Amino acid sequence: MFEHIDPNQIQLTSEGELKHFITVEGLSRELLTEIMDTADSFVDMGAKQVKKVPLLRGKTVVNLFFEASTRTLSTFELAAKRLSADVLNLNISTSSTSKGETLKDTLMTLHAMQSDMFVVRHSSSGAAHFIAEHVTPDVAVINAGDGRHAHPTQAMLDMLTIRRHKGDFTNLTVAIVGDILHSRVARSQIHALRTLGAAEIRVIAPKTLLPRHIEALGVKVYTDMQQGLHDVDVIMMLRLQKERMSSALLPSESEFYKLYGLTADKLALAKPDAVVMHPGPINRGVEIASSVADGDRSLILDQVTNGIAVRMAVMSMAMSGQTKCRMETAESFETRL
Amino acid sequence: MSILIQGGRLIDPASQTDMIADLLIQDGRVAAIGVDLQEQAEQVIDASGQVVCPGLVDLSAHSREPGPAQRGSIKTESRAAAAGGVTTLICPPTTNPVVDSPAVVELIKDRCEETGITRILPMGALTKGLEGDQLAPLYALASSGCVAFSNGRNPFTSSRVLNRALEYAATHDLLVVFNPEDAALAEGGCMHDDTTSTRLGLNGIPSTAETIEVARCLLLVEQTGVRAHFGQISCERSVHMIAEACERGLPVTADVAIQNLLLIDENVNGFNSAFHLQPPLRGQLDRAGLIQGVITGAIQAICSNHHPLEKAAKEAPFANTEPGMTGLETLLSLSLMLVEQQILELPQLIEKLTLAPATIMGIDAGKLSVGSRADVCIFNPELSWSLTPETSRSRGKNTPFMGYPLRGKVTHTLLNGHTVYSL
Numbered sequence: 121m122f123e124h125i126d127p128n129q130i131q132l133t134s135e136g137e138l139k140h141f142i143t144v145e146g147l148s149r150e151l152l153t154e155i156m157d158t159a160d161s162f163v164d165m166g167a168k169q170v171k172k173v174p175l176l177r178g179k180t181v182v183n184l185f186f187e188a189s190t191r192t193l194s195t196f197e198l199a200a201k202r203l204s205a206d207v208l209n210l211n212i213s214t215s216s217t218s219k220g221e222t223l224k225d226t227l228m229t230l231h232a233m234q235s236d237m238f239v240v241r242h243s244s245s246g247a248a249h250f251i252a253e254h255v256t257p258d259v260a261v262i263n264a265g266d267g268r269h270a271h272p273t274q275a276m277l278d279m280l281t282i283r284r285h286k287g288d289f290t291n292l293t294v295a296i297v298g299d300i301l302h303s304r305v306a307r308s309q310i311h312a313l314r315t316l317g318a319a320e321i322r323v324i325a326p327k328t329l330l331p332r333h334i335e336a337l338g339v340k341v342y343t344d345m346q347q348g349l350h351d352v353d354v355i356m357m358l359r360l361q362k363e364r365m366s367s368a369l370l371p372s373e374s375e376f377y378k379l380y381g382l383t384a385d386k387l388a389l390a391k392p393d394a395v396v397m398h399p400g401p402i403n404r405g406v407e408i409a410s411s412v413a414d415g416d417r418s419l420i421l422d423q424v425t426n427g428i429a430v431r432m433a434v435m436s437m438a439m440s441g442q443t444k445c446r447m448e449t450a451e452s453f454e455t456r457l
Numbered sequence: 458m459s460i461l462i463q464g465g466r467l468i469d470p471a472s473q474t475d476m477i478a479d480l481l482i483q484d485g486r487v488a489a490i491g492v493d494l495q496e497q498a499e500q501v502i503d504a505s506g507q508v509v510c511p512g513l514v515d516l517s518a519h520s521r522e523p524g525p526a527q528r529g530s531i532k533t534e535s536r537a538a539a540a541g542g543v544t545t546l547i548c549p550p551t552t553n554p555v556v557d558s559p560a561v562v563e564l565i566k567d568r569c570e571e572t573g574i575t576r577i578l579p580m581g582a583l584t585k586g587l588e589g590d591q592l593a594p595l596y597a598l599a600s601s602g603c604v605a606f607s608n609g610r611n612p613f614t615s616s617r618v619l620n621r622a623l624e625y626a627a628t629h630d631l632l633v634v635f636n637p638e639d640a641a642l643a644e645g646g647c648m649h650d651d652t653t654s655t656r657l658g659l660n661g662i663p664s665t666a667e668t669i670e671v672a673r674c675l676l677l678v679e680q681t682g683v684r685a686h687f688g689q690i691s692c693e694r695s696v697h698m699i700a701e702a703c704e705r706g707l708p709v710t711a712d713v714a715i716q717n718l719l720l721i722d723e724n725v726n727g728f729n730s731a732f733h734l735q736p737p738l739r740g741q742l743d744r745a746g747l748i749q750g751v752i753t754g755a756i757q758a759i760c761s762n763h764h765p766l767e768k769a770a771k772e773a774p775f776a777n778t779e780p781g782m783t784g785l786e787t788l789l790s791l792s793l794m795l796v797e798q799q800i801l802e803l804p805q806l807i808e809k810l811t812l813a814p815a816t817i818m819g820i821d822a823g824k825l826s827v828g829s830r831a832d833v834c835i836f837n838p839e840l841s842w843s844l845t846p847e848t849s850r851s852r853g854k855n856t857p858f859m860g861y862p863l864r865g866k867v868t869h870t871l872l873n874g875h876t877v878y879s880l
Contacts, residue, residue, distance in 0.1 A: 244774035245658040246728035268658030331655040
């Protein structure tokens with residue numbers, strides 16, 4: 121009873137174009153490739169004298185961050201500005217919600233200000249989905265991270281970074297290491313890697329940091345990092361929050377570093393040309409050694425550069441799909457009159 | 458006042474009646490049952506093609522009174538009950554203020570009498586303020602009319618206090634109702650902990666949150682000898698544990714909410730907050746185990762677990778919404794799906810909605826033989842309908858079955874021989 125709900129229903133137009141970007145799950149390989157291709161063209165543009173294109177000229181983008189963020193917020197802001205949009209940054213965690221306003225009311229208020237796009241980060245899984253489905257379906261919603269659910273632009277910038285270094289996904293063995301349980305990044309990476317055809321996806325973590333039945337997402341589970349890193353092409357590290365120690369998930373940072381921190385010794389178990397990635401901000405000496413983070417195999421700064429390009433790609437694609445939808449709605453409204 | 462109900466299929470599990478018969482009601486009681494009764498009555502209801510059965514007894518329905526009026530009141534939820542053929546509601550003590558003093562019981566009784574549409578029988582709190590700390594005045598509450606005692610989902614952090622509460626209840630031969638959930642294991646969770654919760658990134662409530670508490674309660678029931686009922690269990694394992702305790706002769710019973718027999722955790726896909734329920738919808742195997750429990754009789758009764766909520770309570774990201782769904786108006790129609798799916802025969806189903814819950818609570822209800830109280834539900838098993846926000850009588854419109862095509866509709870509900878609902 122009740123049909124299975126396809127997340128694509130709300131983020132794609134009837135033509136299969138993006139109109140929101142909520143999750144990577146369920147999107148086609150063609151669409152993910154299109155995002156990367158579009159982003160590729162923006163990466164090259166970033167190196168030019170004039171870094172702006174007029175794709176979002178006259179549009180208002182609101183960055184709605186219900187959770188603190190520096191890196192994601194600033195790259196989204198830069199991406200919007202390079203697309204010539206007008207940008208409003210709102211740090212909601214310190215304003216309306218503390219006055220008791222509901223999420224819906226906050227969004228409806230911003231909607232009344234005729235915003236065209238909401239970039240949303242929220243601590244609750246499904247927040248972006250909720251906004252796109254129930255609150256403002258006619259505003260393009262870009263998920264900048266919702267709870268433990270998804271961080272699709274992060275996953276796509278990671279995919280772009282891998283593609284720019286490795287070319288193809290089909291021969292790659294990728295390991296995701298660290299706090300998988302609390303990570304929206306890991307979940308989105310897994311969906312993206314599967315869709316793009318990665319040969320093998322591994323997750324490496326102690327059992328306290330692994331969600332139940334994570335293997336159902338199509339990954340191999342390792343609790344031993346030495347075994348898990350053997351012959352991998354790509355190592356994607358995750359950030360470990362300090363709170364994990366106080367909630368009895370781990371005994372100490374030092375024990376975690378000893379067992380799951382990426383050191384030069386452990387990196388040596390991977391393929392000789394293996395690359396190292398991290399969504400940042402990094403905890404040196406907790407999940408990764410400085411020598412590795414700063415080493416020649418590290419792509420951490422490339423990820424940041426690619427992040428702006430991927431966000432530009434996704435924002436311009438979703439805006440285009442959303443604009444078409446609005447025109448269709450307006451047309452059908454006129455026909456009815 | 459006399460009413461003659463003619464030509465319906467009369468199902469009364471208590472007397473194992475299942476036949477086409479007329480039913481005569483006089484002065485609030487069943488006066489006669491028979492084929493082609495010739496007695497005169499002031500009102501005649503033609504029930505041909507319909508089922509006539511005892512009014513339903515719902516083991517868990519929140520009326521919200523006393524408490525937040527935007528969620529419901531005894532008046533609104535009684536109307537919903539009547540529309541669903543439910544004539545007796547057992548209400549949990551989790552009102553505001555909680556049912557931990559006879560004054561609150563009196564208030565509920567007064568409001569119920571004023572409304573006169575349903576019989577509401579409150580459960581009393583096991584501990585003061587449901588805090589799991591000091592005993593509530595169980596004897597006084599029972600004397601005022603509480604039919605059972607529960608702490609709801611509020612935890613007993615101290616097993617010693619729980620043990621004493623059960624000993625004290627046993628002293629007065631009172632029935633204790635558990636909604637088993639280990640608070641620490643369930644903390645922060647909003648759905649069943651499994652692959653769907655992993656995919657959606659929603660915090661899970663593991664099955665062990667229920668089963669560990671079932672185990673603790675069963676061990677203390679064994680030690681204290683108290684009569685106990687497990688309300689709204691959700692896990693296959695709980696069914697086995699309770700059945701095993703029954704086999705060893707412990708005085709325990711169990712019920713399940715109809716939604717846990719029909720839906721599973723995968724329904725949460727798409728983050729639809731209508732599926733945010735307590736207990737959570739579990740996996741396919743749990744659902745199968747619960748159905749099996751209903752078939753074997755390890756689970757005696759089916760309830761609605763009616764939780765009316767205001768609109769805003771469901772308008773937020775999934776984990777930030779309140780759990781619960783309304784169920785009084787759909788209890789019978791949804792339960793009839795079990796008959797359609799050939800899980801139960803119709804008389805068996807009626808028994809789980811009437812006689813069994815009344816027997817568990819030890820109350821005079823759920824029967825339809827000469828002399829018994831005339832609480833009657835008449836329904837057309839073939840009539841298709843859908844619940845809509847406009848037609849729903851409950852103040853809460855929060856059910857995933859809103860607009861869902863249903864079959865089997867209550868046409869008349871009688872309480873003490875008075876018509877309280879007719880289609």
